[in-house]
Structure formats: C-alpha cells, structure tokens
Amino acid sequence: MKYFKNKDELLFYRTPAAFTKHSPLEVLKYAIGANLYMPGTQNNIFKKLIHNDFREIGSITLCLEDSIQEDEVADAENNILKILNDLFFEQSAHPKIAEDLPLIFIRVRNVEQFYKFSKRLDRTHLSILAGFCFPKFDSENGNDYFSIMDELKEKHHEILYGMPILEDRKLMSLETRVQELSMIKEIMLDHKEEILNIRVGGTDFSSVFGLRRSIDYSIYDIHPVADCLTTILNEFLPCDFVISGPVWEYFSNDPDSTEIYGLKKELRLDLENGFFGKTIIHPSQINVVNQEYIVDYHDYTDAKDVLSREGGVSKGNHRMNEAAPHHAWAKKIIARSKVFGVLDENCKIA
Template structure:
C-alpha cells in the first residue's frame, strides 16, 4: 500500500514509501493517516478485493458505539466472515499482503474483547493489524493490555493496540492529571504494542452538552480543547515516543469533482488561515481542522466518509521546504544554521525531534514542492464513494 497514489509522479519531490501491516512499527505508526470508522455489521471486503476503495488503507470495524447492543452478535459474525474471506483471498493469491488495509477492531468492552479473542484463529489474526480500546481508563487498561500481549504470543504475529482516551476522568479537570499520569505509567510497560493513542473529541463534547458546527473546529470548544491539550502534554512529549491521532471529523458531505477543478490556483495555506471558501462547508471545515491538528502535533485523523480520506492524507504530506530543513537538522551535529531557503533559523538540538517527525511523515506521505501540490493530491484519482454509515 502507498498513501497519496497519483498517476503523475511529478506531483512529488519525493514519493511516499509503501507499507503493509508487517512493516516496522516505528514506521507503521505514522502510516495510519485517515482512518475510516464503520459499523462491524458492514460488508466491505469484496470492495477491498475489487480495489473499489483505493483510499481505504486504514480502517476500524466497530463493535461499540457504531452499532446497537442487540446487533453485537451479528457484528461479530460479520467480522469473522469478512476477515475469513480476506484471508482466503490472500491464501489463494487473489490478493497480496500489500493490498490488505490496516484493519482494526474496536471492541465494546474488556469482557467482549476476551470473548471475541476466543473466536480468533491464526488465519484471522494474521489479517488483522490490531484492536481499538474505547473508554480506556487506568482501572481497565491492564485487562486490555495483558490480553493484547497474550494474543501476540499466542499467534506469533504483530497485533497492536490503540487506546482511546475519551472518558470522564480525562474530560473533567479535577481528575484529569491523575488519570493521565496513571495511564502513562501503565502504557510504558506495553509501549511495543501501542501503535497510536487516539482521542475522543465527540465523547468529550458530550460531557459538556456541546458539538462543533460544520464551520468550526474541535479546538473552538474550550473544555474539549483543554482536554486535548493535556493529552498531548503527556503523550506528545518527544521522550515518551507516542503518536497521537486527531479526533474524528463527524460530517459526511464530500466533494463534487467540478469543485476540485476550480481550486487549483488557490493559496491553500492562506485560504485556511483567512477562512476563505475552498470547496464546501464540510471539506473546508475538515481541512482547517487538519491544519490545526498538524500544528499541535496530531498525526492522522478518524473519518466516517471514504471520500474524506484523500484530503486527510494529502494534508499529511510534507513540503519540500520542511523536508530540506529536517534533513539539514538531522545531518548537523549541533549549533545554529540558516535554513536552506535562508528564511528561518534552524537550531539543531531544539528542532531535532521535529525533524525526526517530518522525516517519518515524508516517508509515509511523500514530499511535495508546496501547498499547491497538495491541492493536486486532493483530486488525483479520487471518485465518489459510499459513506461508512450508509
């Protein structure tokens, strides 16, 4: 698999690298990009095999909030059937491992995780990339993580965990620091199994009875912004070495192809800063929020519409100026030097962790000359697709 596939290779100054679920974890954790959430009752693997969803490189099949409690049995049966079908396609050579998306299962609870794990076979485990743990608290973390470690040993294949920090103990200020401190201490012992830390912007909003509008961002909701800032303060520290993914964008509206032809001359960076209309309310809101996600240190984003994946992944691409600054910093032992474009100071030691991040993002999403080339990525090979909730 490869992010930001294009028919015109000249879009890139440096093309993204390919990856699959067996790639080295240090690289793979940057590769999730836009992650599509869908109910576990959906049947999509035939579209994956037919390559009808080329932008779906990372997906979560949800046993929790996306389905009703009474549909859990049907969801589990469907997931087992879907994974089995995909495993058979790989076994027979109809599909290669490089064509299998990163597939995660969002479990409903620790109890459901344990019961579902008993239904896993080596063939099914070998198709999975891992599990998503909702409502991840310090008092249930070990139940999730111990079983995850056990499954890695049992099946001898990499199965990763992605905890979602979204509970009341984190949302509310009086308990937040103690809970985040406890979680960080627990997760350190399982660091090798954690691919991403995820955050629950929708759950945080619900605790305060608010919801961001289509033209605003999650960062406009002050109590949610505070919770997200503190999560980054704990898990975004360079020395802790975690990748934190941005909150879900919860609107469906996608694009019309004619719209994309009209925006190729837009100064994207300026448009995002000045709230200039770009495509439509939902895409413009998504792009502005992704720009804020990146500025604050989030990598990738959860979406619920396949057509949004291209926008998220294009926005993860690195500009040539960023890439050359990062290379300069990583190739210099210390001190202060003028940037390659002579427009900023590169202070080697303080900027080194940023440079490592930019280098990893360049590997995963590619290097483009400037923001205008990101606009070219928006339209490259994208066709309208069905919503994950449809």
C-alpha cells in the same frame, strides 16, 4: 499498502514507500493516516476491499462499539470473522490483493466482550488484522486490554498493535484529569512497543458538556474540550507517542463545500498542535486527510539539515534551523515522509 500510487510520480520529490503491519514501528505509527470507522454489521466491506473501492485508504477500523447496538454485537462479530476469513483466502489465491489492503483494526466493545471474542480468533484472522482499538481506555481497564491482546500474540505468534482511545469522563473533570492521565501513561509506557497511536474521542468529550461543534468551528474552538486535548498532548507527546486527531463529523462529496473546508481547517490545526492521523467516518474524507500529510519540500530539506548536524544554527528555507530544539520535529518529518512522500518543490496535488 502504498499511498498515492495512482498519482504521477513527477509530483513527488520523494515517493511514498509501501508498508504492512510488519514494517518498523517507528515508520508504521505514522502510516495510519485517515482511519475509516465502519460498523461491524456492514456486509459489503469484503467486496469494497478486494475491489479497492476505498482508494488511498491506509487503515480501517471495524467497530463493535458505539456504531452498533447491544443486540447487534453477535451479528457484528460473526460478520467481522467472515470478512477476515474471506480476506485470508482471497489473499492466498490472489497475493497481489495484499498490495492494496489497508491496515485493519477492530474496535472492541469493552474488556469483557474483547476477552470472549478473542477466544474465537485464530491465526487466519490475526494474520489479516493489524490490531485493536481499545475504547474508554483508563487506568482500571488498560492493563486488561493489553493482557488479552498479548495472550493472542503469544498463542498465535502474530504481530498485533493496540490503539487506546482516551474518551472517559474522568479525563474531562479537572479534579481527576491529571492523576488519571498519569496512571494511564504508566500503563502505556509499559506497552509502548505495542502502541501505534493514541486516539482521542472528541465527540465523547463534547457530550459530557452537552456540546456539539457546529460546521463553522473546529474542536479547538470548543474550549472545555480543547483544554482536555491540550493536557493529553502535554502528557504524551514528550514520550514520543503519536496522537491521532478527533473525528470531524461533517462530510460532503463536493470538494468546495463548507464541510470539506472545515475538515481542512481542523486538519491544519491538528498538525500545528501535534496531532497526526485522523478518525474519519465517510469515504469522502479519505483523500482530504491523507493529502494533508504529504510532507512539504521545504520542511523535508530543513529536517534533513537539522539531523545532519550535532548542534548550532543554520539558515533554512526563510527560517532558522536549530539542531537541538528542532531535532524531535525533524525526526517526525522524516518518518512521515517515508509513508506519505515529499511533494516536489513546484508541485501541488489537487
């Protein structure tokens, strides 16, 4: 997969590079971008993927959890297995198709369902999969999720990654939040090389209080939820995890709509606060999200400057560059630039 390959290369100072699930983790964890969630029951996913209908999408998640009902799980599992099987044989017959395939993840329903479903997965399926999303991830089920995935990896000799989703009610309570996050962090540090992103459930957090943000407000305006998200960022960002931003629930095919304006506003707040990547629920959100992740030319040149020195201060692009405090920021900018590219100094993407 390669972002923006249909765009004029003259727009870029540095063009995006291709990636697969076999790319180095330090690059791949920034490649998720707009992650499109789709119900596992949706029966046209295979055709959409091979016809490249999801243009510029770098990752998708086939969902076995909240997007379907309990009595649909069996049908959704069968559908997902068929999609993976069909993709394997289509890719074998037409290798060029692999160049446009996004990273594919499955959001399992819970540990019990994941364990049973894992017994149906073979190397054919796993060669297409990049990994799994673990819903309601907490200190009690976290090790179980990774244990099941590790068994699959060992048995079938395939690379697989996990993306834990923090959305449990215990994280919303001030009484249990810090202790629970501390225990979760211990689990994640033990499996750090297997984690691409940590994901957060803004909708689930909001539901604890019976809240739903309106189209005029970002998740950062919903203070009880924003407070929890801030604690998560404080806990995991210093450990060099990538944390994806919560879903924006509004969509529109009109680029000048209030829905798209709100998404852009929240994306910029995501980046300023330390989130990178975003769960999306509609194809109209794909380009809006991914274009926001193209690295600014001045950020790129300042990051290169910071990483070129062992210490001290230098003049950047109308700002001060300090080698020590800006080092971690600069590393993220360079890693991001490899996946999303660097826009030329005098260019804009509409």
